[in-house]
Amino acid sequence: MNISSIVSRRSIVRIAAALVSIGALSTHGVVRADSGTTWQKVKSEGVLRCGAAVSPPYVIRDPKTQSYGGAFADLCRGFAQKLNVKAEFVDSTWPNLIAGLQSKKWDMALSLSDTPEREKAVSFSAPVTESSVTFAYNKNNPKFKSAPTSLTDLNRPDVTLAVMAGSVADKAIGDNLPKATIMRLPGADEARLALLSRRADVLADDIATNMLVTAAHPDSIVAFKPEPALAALPANFGVNKEIPVADLAVLNQYIAEQKQSGAVDRMMKQAVQQTLDAAK
Structure with a gap:
């Protein structure tokens, strides 16, 4: 077999592998939740860690129970359920949300707006809502x-x-x-x-x-x-810049489903009322 034949066969193998990868993402419009390493690691640990800085009505913290609520906290819980793991909220402040993603202290940051400056340091999900x-x-x-x-x-x-x-x-x-x-x-x-x-x-x-x-x-x-x-700017989830494209697609698909079903709107309305009730 000559060299050109070997090169040709290797090229065919690479193309086939690429097509298989694309197919795993797009078959019937469904993205496989186990197609990348980020969510595999989350599944192996059994916990989805969400960095949270209080910003009502997106992220609310009950002063009595110290539990988190708000639209983004609810979405974090829902996505954790989709991955069959437990949602864990890690206290943070706004200046530290990005640093926590970079150091992998948490898997997602709640309610982080996508800006060109921040894109140099982290990646972002699809928009959840506009602000x-x-x-x-x-x-x-x-x-x-x-x-x-x-x-x-x-x-x-x-x-x-x-x-x-x-x-x-x-x-x-x-x-x-x-x-x-x-x-x-x-x-x-x-x-x-x-x-x-x-x-x-x-x-x-x-x-x-x-x-x-x-x-x-x-x-x-x-x-x-x-x-x-x-x-x-849209309000998004922030994620580590190393997240595989396939894993980001899993998160984006979940967000799209929640928006299309009206769940995000309901979460926002509930969060607004919850915040007002707490202020009374």
């Missing part, structure tokens, strides 16, 4: 003689904005409001309390979170949504 940054403020604050209509109205040294350190909102206001005074706090609760206690004039946060604040305090707190939307 943008809005601004909640006390309508009786004398600093706002009229309601803000643009970011320029907030870009003043005498205006203090509370924000979760390391969040998308933190970067957005840092880039767009250089003259404002920024109070960076470790979590959503601390940032919200800064507004309610009037230590801060404005709360910069995700649109859903600020909807909760205004709903809980309708007599005093209102929200301003810039146009065009500021930091309009």
Whole structure:
């Protein structure tokens, strides 16, 4: 047998192997859950570890039981059930979510927005829901003689904005409001309390979170949504950058199923109500 025949046969074998791999992903539109190493490792350990930083209504922590709720926590449990393992929530903060993925302290990070900067460090699932940054403020604050209509109205040294350190909102206001005074706090609760206690004039946060604040305090707190939307980004699961394409497809398929069935919308509504009830 000559060399060209050997090369030809090897090429055929490689092509056949590639086709088999593709077929494992796409046969009847179903992705095999055991096609990659990430979920195989999760299955062997029996635990899906989810890094969680509190951000209602996406990620909620019950102050009495310390258990996690919210749409992303519910999805984590559902995906763990799909893999036939137990969901385990690992406490984190926003600045540490990415580092935890890189060091493999957890398998997924909850409610992490996909940005070009973050894509250099980690990978992301398909979008679960859409988000943008809005601004909640006390309508009786004398600093706002009229309601803000643009970011320029907030870009003043005498205006203090509370924000979760390391969040998308933190970067957005840092880039767009250089003259404002920024109070960076470790979590959503601390940032919200800064507004309610009037230590801060404005709360910069995700649109859903600020909807909760205004709903809980309708007599005093209102929200301003810039146009065009500021930091309009999807909310996703973050995963380690080494995740195989096939494994990411398994997660994305699960998300698509939950969105199509209406489960994500129901989870969000339940999370909003749960957060409001807890605030009473």
